[in-house]
Structure formats: C-alpha cells, structure tokens
Amino acid sequence: MKLPDAQQLKAWDAYTIQQEPVSSTDLMERAAMACTGWLLTHFNNREFMIFCGKGNNGGDGLAIARLLLQHGCAVKIFLPQTANPVSADHAVNLLRLREAGGNAVEISTREELPHITQGIIVIDALYGSGMNRPLEGIVADIVNHLNNSEAVVVSIDLPSGMLVHESSVGRLMVKAAYTLSFQVYKLCFMAAANAAFFGRLVVLDIGLHPLFLHQLDTVYSMTTKEKTVSLLKDRDAFSHKGTHGHALLIAGNKGKAGAAILAARACLRTGAGLLTVDAAETIIDILQTAVPEAMTKDRREKAFSNRFSAIGAGPGMGTGKEETDLLTGLLNDTDQPLILDADALTILSVHKQLLEQLPPGTILTPHPKEFDRVFGACSHEFDRWNRAVALSVRYPFVIVLKGHHTLIAWQGKGMFNNTGNAGMAKGGSGDVLTGMLTALLAQGYTAHDAAILGVWLHGLAGDLALMQQQSLESLLPSDLIDSIGAAFNSLRG
Numbered sequence: 001m002k003l004p005d006a007q008q009l010k011a012w013d014a015y016t017i018q019q020e021p022v023s024s025t026d027l028m029e030r031a032a033m034a035c036t037g038w039l040l041t042h043f044n045n046r047e048f049m050i051f052c053g054k055g056n057n058g059g060d061g062l063a064i065a066r067l068l069l070q071h072g073c074a075v076k077i078f079l080p081q082t083a084n085p086v087s088a089d090h091a092v093n094l095l096r097l098r099e100a101g102g103n104a105v106e107i108s109t110r111e112e113l114p115h116i117t118q119g120i121i122v123i124d125a126l127y128g129s130g131m132n133r134p135l136e137g138i139v140a141d142i143v144n145h146l147n148n149s150e151a152v153v154v155s156i157d158l159p160s161g162m163l164v165h166e167s168s169v170g171r172l173m174v175k176a177a178y179t180l181s182f183q184v185y186k187l188c189f190m191a192a193a194n195a196a197f198f199g200r201l202v203v204l205d206i207g208l209h210p211l212f213l214h215q216l217d218t219v220y221s222m223t224t225k226e227k228t229v230s231l232l233k234d235r236d237a238f239s240h241k242g243t244h245g246h247a248l249l250i251a252g253n254k255g256k257a258g259a260a261i262l263a264a265r266a267c268l269r270t271g272a273g274l275l276t277v278d279a280a281e282t283i284i285d286i287l288q289t290a291v292p293e294a295m296t297k298d299r300r301e302k303a304f305s306n307r308f309s310a311i312g313a314g315p316g317m318g319t320g321k322e323e324t325d326l327l328t329g330l331l332n333d334t335d336q337p338l339i340l341d342a343d344a345l346t347i348l349s350v351h352k353q354l355l356e357q358l359p360p361g362t363i364l365t366p367h368p369k370e371f372d373r374v375f376g377a378c379s380h381e382f383d384r385w386n387r388a389v390a391l392s393v394r395y396p397f398v399i400v401l402k403g404h405h406t407l408i409a410w411q412g413k414g415m416f417n418n419t420g421n422a423g424m425a426k427g428g429s430g431d432v433l434t435g436m437l438t439a440l441l442a443q444g445y446t447a448h449d450a451a452i453l454g455v456w457l458h459g460l461a462g463d464l465a466l467m468q469q470q471s472l473e474s475l476l477p478s479d480l481i482d483s484i485g486a487a488f489n490s491l492r493g
C-alpha cells in the first residue's frame with residue numbers, strides 16, 4: 001500500500017471527483033458517512049462535541065454533525081474563528097447543518113471555550129492534510145483545552161497539527177484516542193513519536209479511485225499480505241537438503257551463546273537446507289547441544305570456503321580484533337551478499353571504509369541507534385528514514401531499519417512492515433530476524449524479497465505467538481522461533 005504525501009492526497013481527491021465522476025460535496029458526504037458509521041458503532045448513545053476548522057476537514061466535521069443529529073444523537077458544534085477562508089464544501093455543509101436544525105457556535109476567545117464534561121466524545125475536525133503551519137490563536141487554545149481534558153477525542157483523517165509527511169516533533173497537536181484516516185495509512189502514522197497523538201488508527205474506505213493509487217509513484221509504501229504471499233516460493237517435492245542452501249552464521253561468543261542459538265534455530269526453522277555456525281571455541285559444545293541440526297566451525301580456523309549460499313554475521317559475535325579481522329577478511333574474499341547485524345554493525349561503525357566493500361545485495365539490519373552509529377546521528381525518525389532511502393540509492397544494499405514498523409530501504413524506496421507487536425521489543429528478537437533472513441537468502445531469495453518476507457514472517461510469528469498463548473510481557477524470542485512454522489502456514493493460508 002502506497003503512502004501518498006499531502007499534495008498527492010489532494011490530487012487523489014481531484015482525480016476521483018473527475019474520473020468517477022462525483023461532486024466534491026458528495027465525496028465529502030461519503031467520507032462523513034464512513035466516519036458516522038464508525039462513530040455510531042463504537043459510541044452509540046453518547047454525546048458529541050465537534051470542533052470544525054474552515055477547510056475541508058472542518059467540512060467533514062459539519063457533515064458528520066448533521067448525520068449524527070439525524071441519528072438522534074446530542075451534538076454540539078464549535079467553529080473557531082480564524083483568518084483563513086472558508087472552503088466551498090465547508091460552506092455547503094454549514095448550510096445543510098443549519099437546515100437540519102443544527103447550531104454551530106462560533107468561538108474566538110479562550111473564555112468561550114466550552115466545558116468538556118466526562119463521557120463526551122470530542123471530534124477533532126480542525127485541520128487535516130491541508131495543515132501547513134503551526135497552530136496558533138484560538139485553534140491552539142482549543143487543542144490545549146482538549147489535550148488537558150479527560151475527553152475521548154476522535155480525530156478526523158489526522159490529529160489536527162500533525163504533518164502528513166514530515167516530523168511533527170515539538171509541534172502542538174491534538175492527542176487523539178482514535179484517528180479515522182481516509183482510505184490509506186499515512187507516513188506520519190509510521191512514526192513512534194506520533195503514536196501517542198494518533199492513538200488507535202482506523203483506516204476508512206471512502207471510495208477514492210483505486211487507479212490513481214495504482215499509477216502513483218511514492219517513495220514510501222507499506223507491505224501488504226498480498227505482496228508478501230506473492231514472494232513466497234514453493235518447496236519442491238523432489239528437493240533435497242542441498243537444494244535449500246547452506247547458510248553460515250558468524251555468531252556467538254563467550255557469554256553470548258544465546259544469540260547464536262536463537263539465530264541458528266530461527267535459520268533452520270526458516271528452511272535453510274544446511275547450517276554452519278562459526279562461533280568462539282568456548283561455546284561450540286553449548287551450540288551443538290542446543291542446536292543439534294547445525295554444524296559448527298571454530299572461529300580460530302580462519303579459512304572460509306565459498307561453499308556457503310548466504311552468510312549472516314553479528315548476533316553475539318563480539319567486536320574484538322579477531323572478529324574485526326574476520327569481517328574484514330570476509331569482505332576481501334567474498335562477493336556473496338551478507339547479512340550484517342548487531343556486533344557486525346558495531347565493527348562497521350568503527351571501520352566505515354568497509355561500507356564501500358559490501359557486496360551488492362547485502363542486508364544491514366540496524367536498530368535506530370546502530371543506524372546512527374554507522375551513518376551519523378539523525379534528528380528524528382523522518383530524517384532517519386529519508387537517510388536510509390538515500391543511502392539505498394548510493395549503495396547497493398538493503399537497509400532493514402528495525403522498529404514498530406520496520407523500514408526496508410532499497411533502491412530509493414522505503415517499505416514499512418505491518419506485522420509484529422510490542423512483546424517483541426526484547427533482546428534476542430533481532431537475532432531471530434538475522435537467522436531468518438540468512439535462511440531466506442540461502443534459499444535463493446533476492447535480498448529485497450528476503451527482507452520483505454523475513455521481516456513480515458518475523459512479525460507474524462510474534463503476532464501468532466501472542467494470540468496462541470503469550471502476552472506482550474511474556475513473549476520471548478524463542479516463542480517467535482516456535483511460531484515460524486505457523487507464520488509460513490498462515491501466509492500460505
């Protein structure tokens with residue numbers, strides 16, 4: 001699913017109006033009906049207070065107010081008096097509201113702010129995708145008033161004050177319990193810093209023309225199940241262990257055997273035909289006991305043959321001289337794509353010249369701090385995403401920037417993942433991902449496909465483990481591994 005910016009959303013609106021064809025007022029009515037349907041389902045028999053700006057977001061609010069009144073709800077409507085002009089559809093809907101017996105109260109001073117009683121549902125229809133400057137004056141007063149109240153706030157399309165495609169850090173914006181976003185997700189909903197403001201996200205279909213989105217070129221998109229399923233290869237019935245690749249994991253050191261075990265088990269559960277783990281001598285016995293299906297290689301044996309189909313390095317590997325030399329030597333000797341995670345990224349952050357040597361199709365899996373260590377400090381998430389996307393043009397590698405919505409940057413495009421949960425925010429989850437990605441590369445998936453599929457399956461395994469027997473607190477990285485099979489089955493479903 002593509003994530004359009006504010007101009008593209010406006011163009012989509014115009015395209016729908018022209019191509020369907022539908023009048024802009026009827027399109028607004030459709031949006032308002034979708035919102036009203038949701039509100040009546042979730043907040044039946046409640047009182048509503050609706051704050052409407054002068055643009056089309058406010059127009060939506062006025063249309064919702066009329067529809068709620070027609071359903072017999074108690075609705076109070078407020079119109080902050082601002083300098084910007086009233087949009088045509090706002091004007092039409094104000095008239096329709098008055099004709100339907102609704103009364104909209106104008107407010108221009110703080111003293112006129114209404115008291116918000118407990119239990120009232122507040123609808124924020126102040127600004128949507130047309131918001132282009134910081135909130136001030138009476139609108140700022142309203143937003144502070146709402147944020148200081150106990151009210152359940154439902155924002156229409158966007159929490160007022162939030163920018164669609166840029167960081168809103170430090171800006172005044174509505175703190176919504178729910179946001180009813182029209183038609184698609186927006187880039188701002190991928191940002192952790194915005195999560196406390198958009199609350200629970202609901203995407204409502206308002207019937208914008210699908211062809212527009214199909215033809216649209218966007219930098220950012222979100223992975224869908226359909227996309228992921230299309231990447232999944234069938235496993236040949238006549239295949240043998242050699243058909244599915246021989247993966248090498250360079251993982252594990254003294255006190256960090258667990259990371260290697262998690263990565264190794266995840267790699268095997270994701271379908272690699274054979275697995276060798278290169279580990280510190282001190283943990284070889286532990287590894288062999290914990291993962292009998294894997295072969296091991298003592299790290300002191302320097303020689304690497306080219307018999308591996310994919311190499312994943314980093315989990316619990318260590319960052320000493322031996323590991324630095326090993327990674328440097330590996331990059332000198334191999335032109336095979338690698339997966340670099342954790343300690344391998346730390347080595348990369350110290351020896352940045354190695355970046356130039358990474359074979360095409362290499363996958364880097366940093367979390368935000370690791371990303372900043374390797375590529376320089378970023379001021380906020382949007383900055384980091386844009387940088388990852390720009391780097392994926394300059395370098396032939398895939399960046400898997402881990403987070404609630406992990407970003408996969410490749411060849412100038414950024415794709416956000418949409419599976420996974422907060423129970424996975426634990427040490428070891430990343431090791432599992434590295435093992436899974438290594439297995440997929442070993443089986444011949446391209447780096448980009450492996451990243452999309454692996455990240456999706458990893459999150460889905462977490463979601464399934466949560467559904468089956470775990471809670472957000474109790475979920476462990478080992479549970480993810482136990483659910484990889486169910487994740488594959490659910491995807492093939």
Ligand SMILES: NC(=O)C1=CN([C@@H]2O[C@H](COP(=O)(O)OP(=O)(O)OC[C@H]3O[C@@H](n4cnc5c(N)ncnc54)[C@H](OP(=O)(O)O)[C@@H]3O)[C@@H](O)[C@H]2O)[C@H](O)CC1
Pocket residue numbers: 009010012013027028031053054055056057058059060082084085087126127128129130131132133134135136139156157158182183208
């Ligand atoms: N495309 C769709 O999917 C549909 C969207 N709908 C709804 O329409 C809004 C977008 O409406 P728009 O009128 O473009 O924008 P807003 O309502 O968000 O803002 C209106 C104008 O307000 C001015 N503005 C912007 N920021 C501020 C501010 N901080 N303070 C004061 N005024 C501000 C600005 O005008 P200027 O001329 O003053 O620059 C805005 O244009 C979308 O979010 C949906 O809710 C349709 O109803 C259905 C289809």
Ligand SMILES: [K+]
Pocket residue numbers: 057124125126127128155156157158159160
């Ligand atoms: K809004």
